[in-house]
Amino acid sequence: xxxxxxxxxxxxxxxxxxxxxxxxxxxxxxxxxxxxxxxxxxxxxxxxxxxxxxxxxxxxxxxxxxxxxxxxxxxxxxxxxxxxxxxxxxxxxxxxxxxxxxxxxxxxxxxxxxxxxxxxxxxxxxxxxxxxxxxxxxxxxxxxxxxxxxxxxxxxxxxxxxxxxxxxxxxxxxxxxxxxxxxxxxxxxxxxxxxxxxxxxxxxxxxxxxxxxxxxxxxxxxxxxxxxxxxxxxxxxxxxxxxxxxxxxxxxxxxxxxxxxxxxxxxxxxxxxxxxxxxxxxxxxxxxxxxxxxxxxxxxxxxxxxxxxxxxxxxxxxxxxxxxxxxxxxxxxxxxxxxxxxxxxxxxxxxxxxxxxxxxx
Amino acid sequence: xxxxxxxxxxxxxxxxxxxxxxxxxxxxxxxxxxxxxxxxxxxxxxxxxxxxxxxxxxxxxxxxxxxxxxxxxxxxxxxxxxxxxxxxxxxxxxxxxxxxxxxxxxxxxxxxxxxxxxxxxxxxxxxxxxxxxxxxxxxxxxxxxxxxxxxxxxxxxxxxxxxxxxxxxxxxxxxxxxxxxxxxxxxxxxxxxxxxxxxxxxxxxxxxxxxxxxxxxxxxxxxxxxxxxxxxxxxxxxxxxxxxxxxxxxxxxxxxxxxxxxxxxxxxxxxxxxxxxxxxxxxxxxxxxxxxxxxxxxxxxxxxxxxxxxxxxxxxxxxxxxxxxx
Numbered sequence: 001x002x003x004x005x006x007x008x009x010x011x012x013x014x015x016x017x018x019x020x021x022x023x024x025x026x027x028x029x030x031x032x033x034x035x036x037x038x039x040x041x042x043x044x045x046x047x048x049x050x051x052x053x054x055x056x057x058x059x060x061x062x063x064x065x066x067x068x069x070x071x072x073x074x075x076x077x078x079x080x081x082x083x084x085x086x087x088x089x090x091x092x093x094x095x096x097x098x099x100x101x102x103x104x105x106x107x108x109x110x111x112x113x114x115x116x117x118x119x120x121x122x123x124x125x126x127x128x129x130x131x132x133x134x135x136x137x138x139x140x141x142x143x144x145x146x147x148x149x150x151x152x153x154x155x156x157x158x159x160x161x162x163x164x165x166x167x168x169x170x171x172x173x174x175x176x177x178x179x180x181x182x183x184x185x186x187x188x189x190x191x192x193x194x195x196x197x198x199x200x201x202x203x204x205x206x207x208x209x210x211x212x213x214x215x216x217x218x219x220x221x222x223x224x225x226x227x228x229x230x231x232x233x234x235x236x237x238x239x240x241x242x243x244x245x246x247x248x249x250x251x252x253x254x255x256x257x258x259x260x261x262x263x264x265x266x267x268x269x270x271x272x273x274x275x276x277x278x279x280x281x282x283x284x285x286x287x288x289x290x291x292x293x294x295x296x297x298x299x300x301x302x303x304x305x306x307x308x309x310x311x312x313x314x315x316x317x318x319x320x321x322x323x324x325x326x327x328x329x330x331x332x333x334x335x336x337x338x339x340x341x342x343x344x345x346x347x348x349x350x351x352x353x354x355x356x357x358x359x360x361x
Numbered sequence: 362x363x364x365x366x367x368x369x370x371x372x373x374x375x376x377x378x379x380x381x382x383x384x385x386x387x388x389x390x391x392x393x394x395x396x397x398x399x400x401x402x403x404x405x406x407x408x409x410x411x412x413x414x415x416x417x418x419x420x421x422x423x424x425x426x427x428x429x430x431x432x433x434x435x436x437x438x439x440x441x442x443x444x445x446x447x448x449x450x451x452x453x454x455x456x457x458x459x460x461x462x463x464x465x466x467x468x469x470x471x472x473x474x475x476x477x478x479x480x481x482x483x484x485x486x487x488x489x490x491x492x493x494x495x496x497x498x499x500x501x502x503x504x505x506x507x508x509x510x511x512x513x514x515x516x517x518x519x520x521x522x523x524x525x526x527x528x529x530x531x532x533x534x535x536x537x538x539x540x541x542x543x544x545x546x547x548x549x550x551x552x553x554x555x556x557x558x559x560x561x562x563x564x565x566x567x568x569x570x571x572x573x574x575x576x577x578x579x580x581x582x583x584x585x586x587x588x589x590x591x592x593x594x595x596x597x598x599x600x601x602x603x604x605x606x607x608x609x610x611x612x613x614x615x616x617x618x619x620x621x622x623x624x625x626x627x628x629x630x631x632x633x634x635x636x637x638x639x640x641x642x643x644x645x646x647x648x649x650x651x652x653x654x655x656x657x658x659x660x661x662x663x664x665x666x667x668x669x670x671x672x673x674x675x676x677x678x679x680x681x682x683x684x685x686x687x
Contacts, residue, residue, distance in 0.1 A: 086434070119467035125434060128466055132457045138423050139458070142430020142438075149386065149412050149436065156430075168450075172423035179418060334464040335503050337471065337526040340555050340602030 009207045009251070011221040014228040017281045019289030026232055032296045038075055038227045039291060042284050044309050045071040045095025048104050049258075051313050052094075052111065056262040060321065061112045069225075069257030071095045072283035073189050076230040077157060080238055084154040086147070087126040088140040092189065093159050100126060104316035109323060115334075116326060134164035137173035137186065144177065144184035144247070155183040155241040163194025165208045171215075177247035178215035184247045185237040186212070189224065191256035192278075196269035212249025224252030225283035257282065328354040364542035370512035371401045371477075371533060373545060374519035375439065379409050382437065385523060388415040389424060389441030389477075398443055399479055399538060425451035425476065429458050432474040432528075439523060445480035445532065446489035452497070459528040460503030472528045475519075481573050481623050482670055483536035485663040492660045493572070493624035498530045499601035499633075505529040506600040507554060510575035512543040514598060517552030525554060534573035555599050557607035563593035566680045567611040569634060570621040571597040574671060578621050581676035592680060600630050605637045612638055616647035617683040621676050626654040648686035651679040 014023045028034060049068055055061040067074065074096030078087060087093075087100055094107050101122045110117025110129060118128035127143075130136035140158030147154050164170050165188060177184050188208050192199045205211060212219030218240070222233040230252060237248035255278035259266045266275075291297035332339065332347040339347075365373065379385045387402060393416035396403030406414040417424050421442055428438040442448045455476070462472040482491035499506045507522055507529055509515035515533065522529040552558075560575070561582055570578040575596050582592040593611050597603070612618045618638060620631040635650040653671045661669055 088430075115465050115467055118465055119469050121469075123466070123469055125470070127433065127470070132453060135426060135454060135458060138426020138454065139430035139433070141423070142427030142432075143434050144430075145415075145427055146431040146434035146436045149431075150434075168420075169422055169426060172418070172420040173426070175418055175420065176423055176427065330467075334467050335461075336505075337463065337468075338555075342602050342605065 008213060009209045009219055009221050011223070012229040012233050013223040013226050014232070015226045015286055015290055017286060019286045019293065021290070025228065028231070029228060032294070034231075035227070035287070035291060036296060038072070038079065039284075039287050039297070040305060041075045041079065041095060041099055042071040042287065043305055044098060044312070045075060046284060047306075047309050048098070048107075048313050049094060051317060052108060053258070053262060055108065055317070061108060063261050063263045064111045065092050065261045066258035067092045067094050069278065069282055070189050070191050070254040072227050072230055072287075073187065073224045073252040073254060074159065075099055076227055077159065077187050077234055080231065080235050081157055082154065083124065084152070086143045086154060086156045088136045088143060088156060088158045089127065089129060090136065090159045090161055090164070090189070091129045091131055092161065096159070103319070104313060105319035105323070108317065108320035112320060114323070114326065134160055134167035134169040136160065137164065137170045140184050140186070141173040141176045141182055144182035145180060147183055148180075153242075155185065155238060157185045157187065157238070159187050159189060161194065162188060162190040162192065162199055162202055162208055163197065164188070165211055166202055171211065174212055174215040174217060174247075174249065178217050181244070181246040183241040183244070185234065185241055186247065186249045187234065188249070188251045190251050190253050193256050193260070193266070193270065195260045195264065198270075207251060209249050209251035217247050217249050219249040219251070221251045221253060224254035225281050225286055227283065227287055254283070255281065363546070364544050365512055366539045366542055367509065367512045367515045367533070368399055368401050368538040370516040370543070370545045371519060372403055372405070374516045374523075375402060375405060376408070377547065378439070378520055378523045379405065379413060384435060385437045385439060386413045386415065386431065387439045387441070388417050388428065390417060390419055390443050392416060392441050397441060399535065401477070401533070402441065421447050421450040422454060425454035425459065428474040428476065429454060429462065429472055432472045433462060433470040437473050437523060439475045439477060442476060442478040444486070444490045445478040445494060446492055448478050448494070451476065455498070455504065455528070455530070456501050460501050463527060464503060471526055473526045475522045475529045475531050477531045477533060479535035479538070480532045481534045481536050482660055482666045483573065488662060491663070491666065493622065493655065495532055495600050496624060496629045499630055503527070504601060505554060506532065508532045508534065508572040508598060508600060510534065510537070510572055510596050510598070511541065512545050513549060514552060514558070514596070516545045516549050518554065518598060520551045521554050524551070529554070532572070536573040537576055540576060555602050555604055557604040558596045558598055559593065559607065559611065560596050561592065561594040563591040563615065565591045565615055566617040566619060566683055567593045567595060567608070567615045568619050568621060568676065568680065569595045569597060569608055571600060572623065574621045574623050577671060577673045578676055580673040581680065584673060584677050585680055590680065590684065597630070603630070603633065603637070605634070605641070608634060609638070609642050612642050613645045616645055617680075618646070619651045619653060619676060619679045619683060621653045621671055623655050623670055625657045626652060627657050629654060648683040651683055653679045
């Protein structure tokens with residue numbers, strides 16, 4: 001049997017790598033504000049990402065995972081969500097978090113090693129970054145179950161990477177989502193690399209999306225660098241979840257143009273030719289070309305946007321850099337709602353130690 | 362008021378918690394139609410429906426993971442892991458997420474879930490069904506580990522665990538699920554977490570235990586009484602966080618301490634208690650602290666389990682050893 005016969009998954013694409021239309025466009029693309037909104041957020045996401053890497057390189061932030069190249073997936077996913085929906089992100093969703101209303105200063109604060117980066121009210125009920133792989137898929141299923149049980153109107157959206165699809169948590173969550181008809185959308189950011197392990201070694205399945213088929217879920221592949229295709233597929237999945245028809249699995253195919261994190265050097269395991277080819281497919285240039293062709297965008301607007309975004313990022317960076325360290329008591333105050341007495345003693349000890357006093361009699 | 366067993370008290374606590382709070386839901390393998398393999402959830406699906414008493418797929422990681430998702434959205438899930446031997450797949454979810462949800466979001470999200478599991482040996486169960494691995498969980502900041510030793514305490518502690526705004530691991534010693542009966546009903550008081558219970562006052566030696574071993578410890582205390590030795594018996598009940606104050610007060614009075622648990626000796630909760638006594642009560646001790654525990658071996662299959670579990674005689678001998686120390 002040919003491998004392609006094993007692939008039961010449709011793949012969606014409207015714009016080719018050069019931004020040329022290759023499929024009849026859906027009606028909503030006549031609304032240029034939607035497309036321009038995506039473009040602005042993606043540009044913001046990319047500039048912010050570059051700034052975050054620079055902060056790490058200059059010792060002003062901790063290890064950071066770049067989202068370079070996969071801005072479209074995160075941006076479109078979050079733009080299509082409603083406020084009452086719950087995002088269960090993975091650690092490379094920075095553009096989407098900003099779409100959800102999380103200030104960049106929070107994102108920098110989190111990667112700068114401060115728990116308060118996940119604490120503000122603007123986070124609502126959204127989950128914080130998930131560093132362990134795929135564990136958040138189960139949280140998303142639980143959130144969806146809670147929404148269904150309480151008859152709340154929202155849905156859950158779970159983001160994860162291609163490596164996450166190899167873990168049991170992912171498969172267990174999909175299995176439950178199918179069995180319980182849960183209002184959840186799983187969006188796989190297939191950026192081709194799980195640190196140094198390429199997609200072809202990650203799984204023998206021709207597509208990652210088809211793992212959803214075994215759970216009885218509608219499952220699709222989409223060009224993750226094509227905002228129009230992403231919008232179509234994700235919007236339909238969100239509608240399905242919202243109308244009580246259950247979960248969907250979407251494999252959005254993109255490419256991690258950067259290193260895994262700032263502690264990684266991808267040149268050790270992948271070729272510059274491959275990287276160069278991937279740059280030819282990246283989402284921002286593709287959308288910009290399309291917008292130019294349609295007369296929605298010009299160089300003047302581009303320059304104005306770059307300036308506006310730079311100013312915004314600079315302000316957020318200053319907010320982050322000016323955030324004072326939390327007090328030592330914060331180490332203790334949030335582990336339990338009702339602090340155990342033994343911990344109260346350790347808290348006093350830590351405060352004494354921080355004040356330069358003796359911690360032992 | 363009728364007298365009921367510990368497993369019936371667990372059932373009653375779950376019933377009353379669900380009755381009093383519509384946000385309390387239950388989930389696990391076989392807990393619905395079947396009422397749980399030990400019948401701890403019997404009748405609850407019929408009373409509260411499948412939306413609140415949920416049979417899950419056979420997937421322990423998932424059970425813990427969805428409980429976290431539910432809890433962070435405001436439900437109070439009470440999850441059952443069928444045997445503690447199957448709790449290990451849940452550890453990543455418990456350690457990496459449940460235990461730290463409040464801290465990592467500075468209280469924006471929390472995880473008011475209870476994870477129940479029958480544990481311990483003595484019922485002739487198959488391999489992987491009889492271990493006592495409570496210390497693994499007790500080591501984790503952010504978790505509570507609660508272990509009842511009687512029907513009244515199972516009821517009172519489980520109700521409190523469900524009310525607790527943070528995650529609680531509630532371990533049920535299955536050897537004593539049906540070992541005794543006590544009067545339990547709606548009026549039975551909720552019991553505080555993070556507190557030890559002094560079951561018997563005494564002057565000569567403090568016996569500290571929890572879970573099923575409390576039964577053998579109380580038997581040993583009775584025998585010691587017949588030999589003219591007055592033993593104080595403390596049921597730790599909440600392993601983490603540990604109420605050392607009650608234990609210290611007792612040891613300051615008696616000057617001697619024997620710690621009894623089913624779990625392996627090394628790195629167990631008994632070691633934590635002994636170390637705290639060494640730190641905080643050394644000058645009160647008249648003899649080295651003794652530990653009567655399981656061995657640092659794999660829990661044997663059931664033909665040999667009596668050789669592994671501490672007996673009343675073992676406990677009595679350890680107490681007499683502390684009394685004869687000079």
